[in-house]
Amino acid sequence: MPAIEVSDLRKSYGSLRAVDGISFSVDAGEVFSLLGPNGAGKTTTIEILEGLRDKSGGSVRVLGLDPWSDAYELHKKIGVIPQGFKFLDYPTPREAVGYYAALFGKKVDPDELLKRVLLEEAASTYFLHLSGGQKQKLGMALSLVNDPELVFLDEPTTGLDPQARRAVWEVVRKLKEEGRTVMLTTHYLEEAEELADKVAIVDHGKVVAAGTTSEIVEAHGSGQKLMVKGGPDLEEYLRHNTKLIVEASGGEVTVRLKGKDDALVALKAIEESGAAWSDLMVRRDSLEDTFLRLVGEGAVSEETS
Amino acid sequence: MFSFKRVIADLKVFGKGNFRSREGLFFTLVFPIILILLFGAIFSGGSSAPTTVYVQNLDGGPASIAFIAALNSTSAIRLVSAPTSVNLTQYLSSHSSTNGILIPAGFTLAYEEDQPVNVTVYGNPASTTSAVVSGITSEVVNQFNIEGASNVHSVRVSQEVAVSKSYSYIDFLVPGLIGFAVLTSPMFALVNVSSSYKRDKIFKQLSLTPLTETEWLVSKIMWYISMTAISFVLMSLTGIYLFGAQISFSPGVALFIFIGPFMFVSLGMLVGTISNSPESAAVVGNLVTFPMMFLSGTFFPVSSMPVYLQNVARVLPLYYVIEGLTNVMIYGNYASALVDFGVLVAVSAVIFALAVKFFKWRED
Ligand SMILES: Nc1ncnc2c1ncn2[C@@H]1O[C@H](COP(=O)(O)OP(=O)(O)O)[C@@H](O)[C@H]1O
């Protein structure tokens, strides 16, 4: 049984279809990432899975439960760090963990747990005075108090500096090592690539691509390409003497490689052209190229800046 | 399902937070004391202003006019003449005063004939101003007797208690300001807490734990009942020892120390819950709070307000808190206090039910 099963999930806010027929499934022990620009519907989706919002349509099972109607049961088994985690101003992380332990009726050693999320150095600092990264780590600690099988993280590193981001990543990897299923959302491509076993790219409430990163690149990328520095004469020659797709920009000529022999054909033509060339390389489309192709460059650069 | 253990766990964290945040502590404990010091000092400290004394002259003859002139020459009292047609005791009470002087009919005749005659001074034995009035009157009487035609001291002063028991402003101020604290500290705190927790998604966060909305609300109610009890004690002691307030600590007070915060925690919660942002919550909160703050008998007795405002006061829940506290602490009138309490229980139950109904941690 998959840990999460989502099929044709829909959620509307008035006339806005924030989630418009999303389907995916997450296996136990997997790290799964919803990747998409701001407003894509990631938070809406993840909060429906957490039982914090009701859906408008479709079906959802989380750990075999209906998250909305079995929320009380589900919440004993999952851990959640909401987007932009905030907490009460005055408890220290140690007290906050103690509070949660009392609420869950669990015996937890706060210091041991804080160590696991790399927060032991700030165990007695008021939440108010914690840095962004430390707050996020407290969120993780609290989500682990009930020893969950499944952990949800909504944009866990948005707004953090690179160092704090790496610390959060380290904790996520530990969660996977401990055998927990992790579902995270992010608009950082690097983060999905770094952490996730499987990714679903969402945009405007729809999944536009899903699978492992290489599967996505395979299916939606433009495949391999040969790139070489050279002038318009080289471009002209290749265009007229091969059947390949040739593009040129900024003194660089790109040749798309589809068939297995395309690379050889291109190389031969370059040699025959007699034109000047340098810096020849063959590259595969990255997830980033594919992502940008799928969701549009504007949305992302605006987002990550 | 309801777990007291979780309520206590929440209470511990919330309480600690309140003690650590200085503003929280200031508004719950320090501010009410400041209020009572301020108003106590303004209205009952060192009576530098002349005391108003109502004089009813049933005689009207030259001696009585001379007597009144002699009284008037002292700057410590300000004389106001009362109509001769009224009962002075009733007149005093309808003017919320306890200080009066009655010059009987036949005063001039008796004075001229050196017959004994009594001038009656009405006052409140417990009040310092009344003592001043009767002291001054005695002095004037002595002078008047010496200046009289003969050496016979014919005019005497006799003391009368104006009402069976009378009260000074501070007596009303203590329950009024306690009511003020009962209202403001839970209202402002809960409006703010509930709207900012909503904005910061702390309620969503809490909904992921076994803590329930009702448990959370009960913990807040318990906290503000405790804080109100503490500020009740501090304010009453300040009133009694610094300003000589005549109030009693009867157990009936506990009813109002319980139901007041219960009601206003729920009301604050309701306002915070139905508002979209902390800013709009603050506006709605003020709209609800301010009329109650001034019109429910906090700073002055409702009976001293114009009738149409008295009618407004009667629809404000805080009015019944203050009236109830006044009934218990000043008049020992338990029957009326129970009526006030009954009204409050009914209103609180409705507000609490609405708060619980609208207070949802999850969204549909
Ligand atoms: N509670 C809500 N009420 C109305 N619109 C909402 C609500 N939550 C989200 N939206 C809208 O739904 C869309 C998806 O939002 P969200 O799920 O937060 O996206 P993401 O997390 O991917 O940035 C956005 O256009 C957002 O403005």
Ligand SMILES: [Mg+2]
């Ligand atoms: Mg989001």
